[in-house]
Amino acid sequence: MKPRIAVCDDYERAVTGGADWEAIRSRAEVVVFDAPFGGRRQAIDALRDFDAVCLIRERTPFPAEVFEALPRLRFVVFTGERNLAVDHLAAARRGIPVSCTPFGPSKSSTAEQAWALILAAAKRVTVADAGTRRGHWRGDASGERYGLPANLEGERLGLVGLGQIGSKVAAVGRAFGMEVVAWSPNLDDARAQAAGAVRVSKDELFETAGVVSLHLVLSDRTRGIVGAGELARMRDDSIFVNTSRSGLVDGAALLDALKRRRPSWAALDVFDAEPLPADDPLLALPNVIVSPHLGYANERVFAAFRKGAAEALLGWLDGAPVRVVNAEQLTA
Known part of the structure:
Protein backbone atom coordinates (compact mmCIF):
# COMPACT_ATOMS: atom_id res chain seq x y z
CA MET A 1 0.00 0.00 0.00
CA PRO A 105 13.32 35.79 -0.47
CA SER A 106 10.90 35.88 2.45
CA LYS A 107 12.75 38.61 4.33
CA SER A 108 12.53 41.09 1.47
CA SER A 109 8.91 40.05 0.93
CA THR A 110 8.05 40.76 4.56
CA ALA A 111 9.85 44.12 4.45
CA GLU A 112 7.84 45.03 1.36
CA GLN A 113 4.60 44.03 3.11
CA ALA A 114 5.51 46.24 6.05
CA TRP A 115 5.88 49.18 3.67
CA ALA A 116 2.63 48.35 1.90
CA LEU A 117 0.88 48.59 5.27
CA ILE A 118 2.75 51.74 6.34
CA LEU A 119 1.81 53.52 3.13
CA ALA A 120 -1.78 52.27 3.24
CA ALA A 121 -2.18 53.76 6.71
CA ALA A 122 -0.22 56.96 6.12
CA LYS A 123 -1.96 57.73 2.82
CA ARG A 124 -5.42 56.53 3.96
CA VAL A 125 -5.55 54.14 1.01
CA THR A 126 -8.10 51.69 2.37
CA VAL A 127 -10.67 54.22 3.59
CA ALA A 128 -10.25 56.27 0.41
CA ASP A 129 -10.72 53.20 -1.77
CA ALA A 130 -13.82 52.08 0.14
CA GLY A 131 -15.36 55.55 0.00
CA THR A 132 -14.65 56.13 -3.68
CA ARG A 133 -16.22 52.78 -4.58
CA ARG A 134 -19.36 53.86 -2.71
CA GLY A 135 -19.55 57.21 -4.50
CA HIS A 136 -17.98 59.31 -1.72
CA TRP A 137 -15.12 61.18 -3.40
CA ARG A 138 -13.48 62.45 -0.19
CA GLY A 139 -15.27 60.32 2.41
CA ASP A 140 -15.03 56.81 3.77
CA ALA A 141 -17.46 53.99 2.96
CA SER A 142 -20.15 55.78 5.01
CA GLY A 143 -19.41 59.17 3.55
CA GLU A 144 -17.68 60.42 6.70
CA ARG A 145 -14.58 62.57 6.29
CA TYR A 146 -11.26 60.96 7.12
CA GLY A 147 -8.06 62.64 8.22
CA LEU A 148 -5.69 64.11 5.66
CA PRO A 149 -2.91 61.75 4.54
CA ALA A 150 0.40 62.01 6.36
CA ASN A 151 3.76 62.88 4.82
CA LEU A 152 6.63 60.53 5.65
CA GLU A 153 9.57 62.69 4.61
CA GLY A 154 11.13 64.22 7.73
CA GLU A 155 9.15 61.87 9.99
CA ARG A 156 10.69 59.46 12.50
CA LEU A 157 10.54 55.72 11.77
CA GLY A 158 10.96 53.57 14.88
CA LEU A 159 12.00 49.95 14.38
CA VAL A 160 11.63 47.45 17.20
CA GLY A 161 14.18 44.95 15.96
CA LEU A 162 16.91 45.66 13.44
CA GLY A 163 17.82 42.28 12.01
CA GLN A 164 17.67 41.38 8.32
CA ILE A 165 14.05 42.44 7.85
CA GLY A 166 14.29 45.53 10.05
CA SER A 167 17.39 46.65 8.17
CA LYS A 168 15.55 46.38 4.85
CA VAL A 169 12.67 48.43 6.25
CA ALA A 170 15.19 50.99 7.50
CA ALA A 171 16.72 51.37 4.03
CA VAL A 172 13.34 52.22 2.51
CA GLY A 173 12.63 54.66 5.33
CA ARG A 174 15.86 56.50 4.59
CA ALA A 175 14.94 56.60 0.88
CA PHE A 176 11.72 58.37 1.88
CA GLY A 177 13.76 60.90 3.84
CA MET A 178 12.77 59.56 7.25
CA GLU A 179 14.90 59.62 10.38
CA VAL A 180 15.36 55.97 11.41
CA VAL A 181 15.70 55.00 15.05
CA ALA A 182 15.76 51.50 16.51
CA TRP A 183 15.65 49.51 19.71
CA SER A 184 15.85 45.84 20.61
CA PRO A 185 17.01 43.97 23.72
CA ASN A 186 20.44 43.23 22.19
CA LEU A 187 20.98 46.17 19.83
CA ASP A 188 24.17 48.18 20.21
CA ASP A 189 25.26 51.47 18.62
CA ALA A 190 27.56 49.84 16.07
CA ARG A 191 24.88 47.51 14.69
CA ALA A 192 22.36 50.34 14.56
CA GLN A 193 24.79 52.60 12.72
CA ALA A 194 25.64 49.83 10.22
CA ALA A 195 21.93 49.66 9.33
CA GLY A 196 21.66 53.44 8.98
CA ALA A 197 19.75 53.89 12.22
CA VAL A 198 20.28 55.53 15.60
CA ARG A 199 19.84 53.39 18.70
CA VAL A 200 17.45 54.95 21.21
CA SER A 201 15.74 53.74 24.35
CA LYS A 202 12.53 51.77 24.06
CA ASP A 203 10.60 54.60 25.74
CA GLU A 204 11.99 57.24 23.39
CA LEU A 205 11.15 55.16 20.34
CA PHE A 206 7.50 54.74 21.32
CA GLU A 207 7.15 58.35 22.44
CA THR A 208 8.63 60.04 19.38
CA ALA A 209 8.21 57.85 16.28
CA GLY A 210 5.46 58.62 13.80
CA VAL A 211 5.67 55.01 12.59
CA VAL A 212 6.55 52.08 14.87
CA SER A 213 7.19 48.76 13.11
CA LEU A 214 7.96 45.43 14.82
CA HIS A 215 10.69 43.12 13.49
CA LEU A 216 11.63 40.79 16.36
CA VAL A 217 11.72 37.00 16.54
CA LEU A 218 9.08 35.68 18.94
CA SER A 219 10.62 33.94 21.96
CA ASP A 220 10.00 33.64 25.69
CA ARG A 221 12.05 36.80 26.07
CA THR A 222 10.15 38.88 23.53
CA ARG A 223 6.60 37.61 24.04
CA GLY A 224 4.41 40.54 25.08
CA ILE A 225 7.30 42.98 24.71
CA VAL A 226 4.81 45.62 23.57
CA GLY A 227 2.14 46.20 26.19
CA ALA A 228 -0.15 48.89 27.52
CA GLY A 229 2.74 51.03 28.73
CA GLU A 230 4.48 51.18 25.37
CA LEU A 231 1.24 51.83 23.48
CA ALA A 232 0.21 54.61 25.88
CA ARG A 233 3.45 56.44 25.05
CA MET A 234 2.70 56.54 21.33
CA ARG A 235 1.79 59.78 19.62
CA ASP A 236 -1.88 60.36 18.84
CA ASP A 237 -1.01 60.65 15.13
CA SER A 238 1.26 57.58 14.99
CA ILE A 239 1.01 54.33 13.05
CA PHE A 240 1.70 50.92 14.63
CA VAL A 241 2.75 48.13 12.25
CA ASN A 242 3.22 44.42 12.94
CA THR A 243 4.34 42.02 10.21
CA SER A 244 6.35 39.86 12.63
CA ARG A 245 4.36 37.86 15.21
CA SER A 246 1.21 38.77 17.12
CA GLY A 247 2.65 37.27 20.32
CA LEU A 248 5.03 40.23 20.57
CA VAL A 249 2.05 42.40 21.49
CA ASP A 250 -0.51 42.33 24.30
CA GLY A 251 -3.60 41.99 22.10
CA ALA A 252 -6.08 43.30 24.66
CA ALA A 253 -3.89 46.34 25.31
CA LEU A 254 -3.62 47.04 21.57
CA LEU A 255 -7.38 46.85 21.12
CA ASP A 256 -7.92 49.25 24.02
CA ALA A 257 -5.23 51.63 22.75
CA LEU A 258 -6.76 51.78 19.29
CA LYS A 259 -10.17 52.58 20.73
CA ARG A 260 -8.47 55.49 22.48
CA ARG A 261 -6.81 56.47 19.17
CA ARG A 262 -3.32 56.20 20.59
CA PRO A 263 -1.83 55.05 18.25
CA SER A 264 -3.92 56.65 15.55
CA TRP A 265 -3.67 53.62 13.24
CA ALA A 266 -2.63 49.99 13.37
CA ALA A 267 -1.63 48.07 10.24
CA LEU A 268 -1.43 44.35 10.99
CA ASP A 269 -0.44 41.24 9.05
CA VAL A 270 -0.32 38.78 11.98
CA PHE A 271 -2.94 37.79 14.54
CA ASP A 272 -3.44 35.60 17.61
CA ALA A 273 -5.98 33.48 15.72
CA GLU A 274 -5.36 32.81 12.04
CA PRO A 275 -7.43 32.89 9.92
CA LEU A 276 -8.79 35.97 11.66
CA PRO A 277 -12.42 35.33 12.74
CA ALA A 278 -14.98 37.57 11.06
CA ASP A 279 -16.22 38.72 14.48
CA ASP A 280 -12.77 39.70 15.79
CA PRO A 281 -13.16 43.10 17.49
CA LEU A 282 -10.18 44.51 15.58
CA LEU A 283 -12.26 44.37 12.41
CA ALA A 284 -14.89 46.66 13.91
CA LEU A 285 -12.38 49.50 14.34
CA PRO A 286 -12.12 52.10 11.55
CA ASN A 287 -8.45 52.80 12.29
CA VAL A 288 -7.18 49.27 11.64
CA ILE A 289 -5.81 47.93 8.34
CA VAL A 290 -5.38 44.17 8.04
CA SER A 291 -3.81 41.76 5.59
CA PRO A 292 -4.06 37.94 5.87
CA HIS A 293 -0.45 37.12 6.87
CA LEU A 294 0.90 37.96 3.43
CA GLY A 295 4.40 38.92 4.58
CA TYR A 296 6.08 35.81 3.18
CA ALA A 297 3.44 34.93 0.58
Whole structure:
Protein backbone atom coordinates (compact mmCIF):
# COMPACT_ATOMS: atom_id res chain seq x y z
CA MET A 1 0.00 0.00 0.00
CA LYS A 2 1.32 3.45 -0.92
CA PRO A 3 2.19 5.79 1.95
CA ARG A 4 -0.22 8.70 2.42
CA ILE A 5 1.02 12.30 2.53
CA ALA A 6 -1.08 15.21 3.77
CA VAL A 7 -0.32 18.77 2.70
CA CYS A 8 -1.92 21.02 5.30
CA ASP A 9 -3.27 24.54 4.89
CA ASP A 10 -2.19 25.10 1.31
CA TYR A 11 -4.64 27.99 1.01
CA GLU A 12 -2.96 29.17 -2.18
CA ARG A 13 -2.79 25.70 -3.78
CA ALA A 14 0.80 26.69 -4.55
CA VAL A 15 2.97 23.97 -2.99
CA THR A 16 2.23 20.75 -4.85
CA GLY A 17 3.02 21.51 -8.50
CA GLY A 18 5.93 20.64 -10.78
CA ALA A 19 7.83 17.55 -11.81
CA ASP A 20 9.15 16.78 -8.34
CA TRP A 21 5.63 16.44 -6.99
CA GLU A 22 4.68 14.20 -9.89
CA ALA A 23 7.51 11.90 -8.77
CA ILE A 24 6.05 11.92 -5.26
CA ARG A 25 2.54 11.14 -6.54
CA SER A 26 3.90 8.13 -8.43
CA ARG A 27 5.06 6.69 -5.10
CA ALA A 28 2.54 8.01 -2.57
CA GLU A 29 -1.01 9.25 -2.24
CA VAL A 30 -0.99 13.03 -1.78
CA VAL A 31 -4.00 14.78 -0.23
CA VAL A 32 -4.10 18.58 -0.11
CA PHE A 33 -6.09 20.38 2.58
CA ASP A 34 -6.64 23.92 1.30
CA ALA A 35 -8.74 25.21 4.19
CA PRO A 36 -8.05 25.53 7.93
CA PHE A 37 -8.91 22.54 10.08
CA GLY A 38 -10.79 24.66 12.61
CA GLY A 39 -9.01 23.41 15.72
CA ARG A 40 -6.67 20.80 17.18
CA ARG A 41 -9.25 18.02 17.38
CA GLN A 42 -10.31 18.55 13.78
CA ALA A 43 -6.66 18.44 12.67
CA ILE A 44 -6.07 15.18 14.52
CA ASP A 45 -9.20 13.62 13.03
CA ALA A 46 -8.19 14.68 9.51
CA LEU A 47 -4.58 13.49 9.78
CA ARG A 48 -4.83 10.23 11.70
CA ASP A 49 -4.52 8.03 8.58
CA PHE A 50 -1.43 9.72 7.09
CA ASP A 51 2.19 8.61 7.18
CA ALA A 52 3.71 12.03 6.44
CA VAL A 53 2.59 15.62 6.81
CA CYS A 54 3.72 18.76 5.00
CA LEU A 55 2.97 21.92 6.99
CA ILE A 56 2.72 25.35 5.39
CA ARG A 57 4.49 27.63 7.87
CA GLU A 58 2.78 27.76 11.29
CA ARG A 59 -0.79 27.57 10.06
CA THR A 60 -1.45 24.26 11.84
CA PRO A 61 0.31 23.94 15.22
CA PHE A 62 1.91 20.56 15.95
CA PRO A 63 2.43 20.32 19.72
CA ALA A 64 3.16 17.10 21.60
CA GLU A 65 -0.56 16.35 21.92
CA VAL A 66 -0.92 16.12 18.14
CA PHE A 67 2.12 13.86 17.69
CA GLU A 68 0.85 11.55 20.42
CA ALA A 69 -2.58 11.32 18.76
CA LEU A 70 -1.19 10.27 15.35
CA PRO A 71 0.35 6.79 15.79
CA ARG A 72 0.70 6.25 12.03
CA LEU A 73 2.73 9.43 11.47
CA ARG A 74 6.37 8.84 10.45
CA PHE A 75 7.60 12.12 8.93
CA VAL A 76 6.94 15.87 9.07
CA VAL A 77 8.26 18.63 6.83
CA PHE A 78 7.43 22.30 7.32
CA THR A 79 8.04 25.13 4.86
CA GLY A 80 10.63 27.69 5.89
CA GLU A 81 13.65 27.31 8.09
CA ARG A 82 12.05 27.71 11.52
CA ASN A 83 8.66 26.73 12.96
CA LEU A 84 7.93 27.43 16.63
CA ALA A 85 4.56 25.67 16.35
CA VAL A 86 6.14 22.22 15.84
CA ASP A 87 7.38 20.37 18.94
CA HIS A 88 10.64 18.94 17.62
CA LEU A 89 11.35 17.05 20.85
CA ALA A 90 7.93 15.38 20.90
CA ALA A 91 8.55 14.24 17.33
CA ALA A 92 11.97 12.86 18.27
CA ARG A 93 10.48 10.89 21.17
CA ARG A 94 8.33 9.14 18.57
CA GLY A 95 11.32 8.66 16.25
CA ILE A 96 9.82 11.06 13.71
CA PRO A 97 12.30 13.17 11.72
CA VAL A 98 11.21 16.77 11.12
CA SER A 99 12.58 18.54 8.05
CA CYS A 100 12.47 22.11 6.81
CA THR A 101 12.75 23.82 3.43
CA PRO A 102 14.62 26.86 2.12
CA PHE A 103 12.73 30.11 2.71
CA GLY A 104 13.45 31.97 -0.53
CA PRO A 105 13.32 35.79 -0.47
CA SER A 106 10.90 35.88 2.45
CA LYS A 107 12.75 38.61 4.33
CA SER A 108 12.53 41.09 1.47
CA SER A 109 8.91 40.05 0.93
CA THR A 110 8.05 40.76 4.56
CA ALA A 111 9.85 44.12 4.45
CA GLU A 112 7.84 45.03 1.36
CA GLN A 113 4.60 44.03 3.11
CA ALA A 114 5.51 46.24 6.05
CA TRP A 115 5.88 49.18 3.67
CA ALA A 116 2.63 48.35 1.90
CA LEU A 117 0.88 48.59 5.27
CA ILE A 118 2.75 51.74 6.34
CA LEU A 119 1.81 53.52 3.13
CA ALA A 120 -1.78 52.27 3.24
CA ALA A 121 -2.18 53.76 6.71
CA ALA A 122 -0.22 56.96 6.12
CA LYS A 123 -1.96 57.73 2.82
CA ARG A 124 -5.42 56.53 3.96
CA VAL A 125 -5.55 54.14 1.01
CA THR A 126 -8.10 51.69 2.37
CA VAL A 127 -10.67 54.22 3.59
CA ALA A 128 -10.25 56.27 0.41
CA ASP A 129 -10.72 53.20 -1.77
CA ALA A 130 -13.82 52.08 0.14
CA GLY A 131 -15.36 55.55 0.00
CA THR A 132 -14.65 56.13 -3.68
CA ARG A 133 -16.22 52.78 -4.58
CA ARG A 134 -19.36 53.86 -2.71
CA GLY A 135 -19.55 57.21 -4.50
CA HIS A 136 -17.98 59.31 -1.72
CA TRP A 137 -15.12 61.18 -3.40
CA ARG A 138 -13.48 62.45 -0.19
CA GLY A 139 -15.27 60.32 2.41
CA ASP A 140 -15.03 56.81 3.77
CA ALA A 141 -17.46 53.99 2.96
CA SER A 142 -20.15 55.78 5.01
CA GLY A 143 -19.41 59.17 3.55
CA GLU A 144 -17.68 60.42 6.70
CA ARG A 145 -14.58 62.57 6.29
CA TYR A 146 -11.26 60.96 7.12
CA GLY A 147 -8.06 62.64 8.22
CA LEU A 148 -5.69 64.11 5.66
CA PRO A 149 -2.91 61.75 4.54
CA ALA A 150 0.40 62.01 6.36
CA ASN A 151 3.76 62.88 4.82
CA LEU A 152 6.63 60.53 5.65
CA GLU A 153 9.57 62.69 4.61
CA GLY A 154 11.13 64.22 7.73
CA GLU A 155 9.15 61.87 9.99
CA ARG A 156 10.69 59.46 12.50
CA LEU A 157 10.54 55.72 11.77
CA GLY A 158 10.96 53.57 14.88
CA LEU A 159 12.00 49.95 14.38
CA VAL A 160 11.63 47.45 17.20
CA GLY A 161 14.18 44.95 15.96
CA LEU A 162 16.91 45.66 13.44
CA GLY A 163 17.82 42.28 12.01
CA GLN A 164 17.67 41.38 8.32
CA ILE A 165 14.05 42.44 7.85
CA GLY A 166 14.29 45.53 10.05
CA SER A 167 17.39 46.65 8.17
CA LYS A 168 15.55 46.38 4.85
CA VAL A 169 12.67 48.43 6.25
CA ALA A 170 15.19 50.99 7.50
CA ALA A 171 16.72 51.37 4.03
CA VAL A 172 13.34 52.22 2.51
CA GLY A 173 12.63 54.66 5.33
CA ARG A 174 15.86 56.50 4.59
CA ALA A 175 14.94 56.60 0.88
CA PHE A 176 11.72 58.37 1.88
CA GLY A 177 13.76 60.90 3.84
CA MET A 178 12.77 59.56 7.25
CA GLU A 179 14.90 59.62 10.38
CA VAL A 180 15.36 55.97 11.41
CA VAL A 181 15.70 55.00 15.05
CA ALA A 182 15.76 51.50 16.51
CA TRP A 183 15.65 49.51 19.71
CA SER A 184 15.85 45.84 20.61
CA PRO A 185 17.01 43.97 23.72
CA ASN A 186 20.44 43.23 22.19
CA LEU A 187 20.98 46.17 19.83
CA ASP A 188 24.17 48.18 20.21
CA ASP A 189 25.26 51.47 18.62
CA ALA A 190 27.56 49.84 16.07
CA ARG A 191 24.88 47.51 14.69
CA ALA A 192 22.36 50.34 14.56
CA GLN A 193 24.79 52.60 12.72
CA ALA A 194 25.64 49.83 10.22
CA ALA A 195 21.93 49.66 9.33
CA GLY A 196 21.66 53.44 8.98
CA ALA A 197 19.75 53.89 12.22
CA VAL A 198 20.28 55.53 15.60
CA ARG A 199 19.84 53.39 18.70
CA VAL A 200 17.45 54.95 21.21
CA SER A 201 15.74 53.74 24.35
CA LYS A 202 12.53 51.77 24.06
CA ASP A 203 10.60 54.60 25.74
CA GLU A 204 11.99 57.24 23.39
CA LEU A 205 11.15 55.16 20.34
CA PHE A 206 7.50 54.74 21.32
CA GLU A 207 7.15 58.35 22.44
CA THR A 208 8.63 60.04 19.38
CA ALA A 209 8.21 57.85 16.28
CA GLY A 210 5.46 58.62 13.80
CA VAL A 211 5.67 55.01 12.59
CA VAL A 212 6.55 52.08 14.87
CA SER A 213 7.19 48.76 13.11
CA LEU A 214 7.96 45.43 14.82
CA HIS A 215 10.69 43.12 13.49
CA LEU A 216 11.63 40.79 16.36
CA VAL A 217 11.72 37.00 16.54
CA LEU A 218 9.08 35.68 18.94
CA SER A 219 10.62 33.94 21.96
CA ASP A 220 10.00 33.64 25.69
CA ARG A 221 12.05 36.80 26.07
CA THR A 222 10.15 38.88 23.53
CA ARG A 223 6.60 37.61 24.04
CA GLY A 224 4.41 40.54 25.08
CA ILE A 225 7.30 42.98 24.71
CA VAL A 226 4.81 45.62 23.57
CA GLY A 227 2.14 46.20 26.19
CA ALA A 228 -0.15 48.89 27.52
CA GLY A 229 2.74 51.03 28.73
CA GLU A 230 4.48 51.18 25.37
CA LEU A 231 1.24 51.83 23.48
CA ALA A 232 0.21 54.61 25.88
CA ARG A 233 3.45 56.44 25.05
CA MET A 234 2.70 56.54 21.33
CA ARG A 235 1.79 59.78 19.62
CA ASP A 236 -1.88 60.36 18.84
CA ASP A 237 -1.01 60.65 15.13
CA SER A 238 1.26 57.58 14.99
CA ILE A 239 1.01 54.33 13.05
CA PHE A 240 1.70 50.92 14.63
CA VAL A 241 2.75 48.13 12.25
CA ASN A 242 3.22 44.42 12.94
CA THR A 243 4.34 42.02 10.21
CA SER A 244 6.35 39.86 12.63
CA ARG A 245 4.36 37.86 15.21
CA SER A 246 1.21 38.77 17.12
CA GLY A 247 2.65 37.27 20.32
CA LEU A 248 5.03 40.23 20.57
CA VAL A 249 2.05 42.40 21.49
CA ASP A 250 -0.51 42.33 24.30
CA GLY A 251 -3.60 41.99 22.10
CA ALA A 252 -6.08 43.30 24.66
CA ALA A 253 -3.89 46.34 25.31
CA LEU A 254 -3.62 47.04 21.57
CA LEU A 255 -7.38 46.85 21.12
CA ASP A 256 -7.92 49.25 24.02
CA ALA A 257 -5.23 51.63 22.75
CA LEU A 258 -6.76 51.78 19.29
CA LYS A 259 -10.17 52.58 20.73
CA ARG A 260 -8.47 55.49 22.48
CA ARG A 261 -6.81 56.47 19.17
CA ARG A 262 -3.32 56.20 20.59
CA PRO A 263 -1.83 55.05 18.25
CA SER A 264 -3.92 56.65 15.55
CA TRP A 265 -3.67 53.62 13.24
CA ALA A 266 -2.63 49.99 13.37
CA ALA A 267 -1.63 48.07 10.24
CA LEU A 268 -1.43 44.35 10.99
CA ASP A 269 -0.44 41.24 9.05
CA VAL A 270 -0.32 38.78 11.98
CA PHE A 271 -2.94 37.79 14.54
CA ASP A 272 -3.44 35.60 17.61
CA ALA A 273 -5.98 33.48 15.72
CA GLU A 274 -5.36 32.81 12.04
CA PRO A 275 -7.43 32.89 9.92
CA LEU A 276 -8.79 35.97 11.66
CA PRO A 277 -12.42 35.33 12.74
CA ALA A 278 -14.98 37.57 11.06
CA ASP A 279 -16.22 38.72 14.48
CA ASP A 280 -12.77 39.70 15.79
CA PRO A 281 -13.16 43.10 17.49
CA LEU A 282 -10.18 44.51 15.58
CA LEU A 283 -12.26 44.37 12.41
CA ALA A 284 -14.89 46.66 13.91
CA LEU A 285 -12.38 49.50 14.34
CA PRO A 286 -12.12 52.10 11.55
CA ASN A 287 -8.45 52.80 12.29
CA VAL A 288 -7.18 49.27 11.64
CA ILE A 289 -5.81 47.93 8.34
CA VAL A 290 -5.38 44.17 8.04
CA SER A 291 -3.81 41.76 5.59
CA PRO A 292 -4.06 37.94 5.87
CA HIS A 293 -0.45 37.12 6.87
CA LEU A 294 0.90 37.96 3.43
CA GLY A 295 4.40 38.92 4.58
CA TYR A 296 6.08 35.81 3.18
CA ALA A 297 3.44 34.93 0.58
CA ASN A 298 4.72 35.42 -2.95
CA GLU A 299 5.56 33.22 -5.91
CA ARG A 300 9.33 33.18 -5.39
CA VAL A 301 9.00 32.17 -1.75
CA PHE A 302 6.43 29.49 -2.54
CA ALA A 303 8.63 28.18 -5.35
CA ALA A 304 11.31 27.55 -2.70
CA PHE A 305 8.70 25.91 -0.47
CA ARG A 306 7.45 23.72 -3.32
CA LYS A 307 10.90 22.49 -4.34
CA GLY A 308 12.17 22.10 -0.77
CA ALA A 309 9.12 20.17 0.45
CA ALA A 310 9.35 17.82 -2.54
CA GLU A 311 13.05 17.21 -1.87
CA ALA A 312 12.32 16.43 1.77
CA LEU A 313 9.47 14.05 0.99
CA LEU A 314 11.45 12.25 -1.72
CA GLY A 315 14.34 11.92 0.73
CA TRP A 316 12.02 10.41 3.31
CA LEU A 317 10.53 8.01 0.74
CA ASP A 318 14.10 6.96 -0.10
CA GLY A 319 14.90 6.43 3.59
CA ALA A 320 17.28 9.41 3.75
CA PRO A 321 15.44 12.55 4.89
CA VAL A 322 17.22 15.87 4.30
CA ARG A 323 17.50 19.08 6.38
CA VAL A 324 16.38 17.31 9.55
CA VAL A 325 15.98 19.96 12.25
CA ASN A 326 15.58 17.54 15.16
CA ALA A 327 18.51 15.28 14.23
CA GLU A 328 20.25 15.77 17.60
CA GLN A 329 17.13 14.87 19.58
CA LEU A 330 16.58 11.79 17.41
CA THR A 331 20.03 10.45 18.28
CA ALA A 332 19.96 11.46 21.95
